[in-house]
Amino acid sequence: MSVFLDHASTTALRSCAKEALSDALDFVGNPSSVHSQGRATRELLEESRDKVAKACGANRSEIIFNSGGTEGNNHAIKGIFWDRVKKDPDCKVIISSRTEHHAVIDPVQWLGGNQNAEVVFVEHLANGMIDLNSLRSLVKKHGQRVALISLMWVNNETGVISDIPAITEIASEFDIPVHSDAVAAFGHIPIDFQSSGLTAMTLSGHKVGAPIGVGALVVARSAKPISLVHGGGQERSLRSGTMNYPLAASFAAAAKEAIAELDHEVARLGALKDQLEAAVMEAVPSAIITAQGANRAAYNAHFVFPGTQSDAMLFLLDQKGVCVSAGSACQAGVLGPSHVLLGMGFSHSEASACVRVTLGKTSTLQDVQVFLTALEQVHPVALQATPA
Ligand SMILES: Cc1ncc(COP(=O)(O)O)c(C=O)c1O
Structure with missing residues (x-):
């Protein structure tokens, strides 16, 4: 071995996540159905939402369950950009970093190549931390034209932790929404969505001991990113499709345990x-x-x-x-x-x-x-x- x-x-599947998954698989009922079995799976789903919300310092209504980090990043970046450009066609600058995961860089560059976004990258200090002065000057230079800032909380290669509250403070001068890929942070450092100042934050289950294929996009109530998928209007109309309560339950169990052990x-x-x-x-x-x-x-x-x-x-x-x-x-x-x-x-x-x-x-x-x-x-x- x-x-x-x-x-x-x-990382390895936690026993609690395996057990929660296995228990949930015994339930039958679409969480949107009104009958008793549908209400039972809805209850399981909402309990899971509550646990994930508590684990990351968010309100339960801010948790949008999805398939994981890549989907969450795509949704936040494209959805917020589209919403901002719809309201002001000149608001099309995206500030990000060359050191982001491809699940951020690629949607950002796709928007640059296909949807007229102006992409600018922040500078880094020699130790890999974001140069906050560089961010300040980019924000001052582009002001109201900045559609969003997307900067990760912990870098998945180097482990560098970003000062997210300092970043959102800089963005607040022009009310710029900030998204953070927190996939490498969640379960590894304390994170608190409420006090972070973020508009959106990406989580992935399999990095904390849940199965691959589940995660959540945390979206502030005030934000209305345009959805990547359209359909039955589940998950605040931000992620249509029958809700995957077994994976949500498993993710919630893993997240709860990871935070308890943090x-x-x-x-x-x-x-x-x-x-x-x-x-x-x-x-x-x-x-x-x-x-x-x-x-x-x-x-x-x-x-x-x-x-x-x-x-x-x-x-x-x-x-x-x-x-x-x-x-x-x-x-x-x-x-x-x-x-x-x-x-x-x-x-x-x-x-x-x-x-x-x-x-x-x-x-x-x-x-x-x-x-x-x-x-x-x-x-x-x-x-x-x-x-x-
Ligand atoms: C920082 C970061 N963001 C996003 C992702 C993608 O997450 P997922 O595998 O859940 O799509 C990863 C996975 O390696 C990651 O490390």
């Missing part, structure tokens, strides 16, 4: 990560911790191993029974340089030499030790395998 240290990509896990995984980083730097002194000095999530360690290539490192580590990732998108089986590291100013060769180790509920000191032993063995081989 290999050691799994890729919890940011997806403080303990942050301390436990943070200590493991510190040990891991110190040991990596001792074993490979040329390694770079990519967002050193930034405020980072406890479960995430991201390195550059200069002179290697990510795909060689991942392959060799996998052969030693260690599952990690580079953090960058893998297209057609070929790893490109990390767009996140390129966006932070790393060189092409550095951005092609990264390894991400992400810890989770099942991670132990022994897992970390297995990784370190494997790293010491594979690093010299990966250096040799890289063409000069």
Whole structure:
């Protein structure tokens, strides 16, 4: 059995989530039906909504269940943009970042290429954090023409935590709606939608121990993003289609447990990560911790191993029974340089030499030790395998 240290990509199904799913699958009834069995599934759905709302500091009416992070980001970005442009055709600037997940960058760029959006990217400090002065000047420059700002709460590659309240404060000068992809934040750092100042926030279930294929878009009551799908008007008319109460129940159970364990896990995984980083730097002194000095999530360690290539490192580590990732998108089986590291100013060769180790509920000191032993063995081989 290999050691799994890729919890940011997806994490093990929690027993409570499996149980909630299995129990809910025994129910029969469309939550929109008026008969008793329909009312029973509606009750289950609304209890689940309540749990997810409590877990992220939102009002229950703000939770729109959906299929996960990619859908949530697409919906928030396109829906808010379309709503703003409908009211003012000149309000078409989108502020985002080059270090966002593709589930944000791609819809933003699609709007740029197909719907006349003007896309501008904020600058980053050397440690990967958003340069708030750069954001301030973009907001001042484009003012009322900014349709929305979309900036993630925790970066899924580097673990960098953004100061979301500071971002929404800057946006408030021109009443600009702010969306945040909180997929890598939810369950890993405390988040509170109500006090964040956000208009919309994306959550994904499988990152907190629910099955793949469920998530939620949190949408402030005041916001009316245009829907991506039209139909029966379920979920505040923002996500038509028969509501998936079994997956919602499973997501809610996982979210509740993740939040209950949050403080303990942050301390436990943070200590493991510190040990891991110190040991990596001792074993490979040329390694770079990519967002050193930034405020980072406890479960995430991201390195550059200069002179290697990510795909060689991942392959060799996998052969030693260690599952990690580079953090960058893998297209057609070929790893490109990390767009996140390129966006932070790393060189092409550095951005092609990264390894991400992400810890989770099942991670132990022994897992970390297995990784370190494997790293010491594979690093010299990966250096040799890289063409000069
Ligand atoms: C930061 C971030 N946003 C969005 C997504 C996409 O989420 P989903 O897999 O639920 O579509 C991911 C998944 O890797 C992610 O890490």
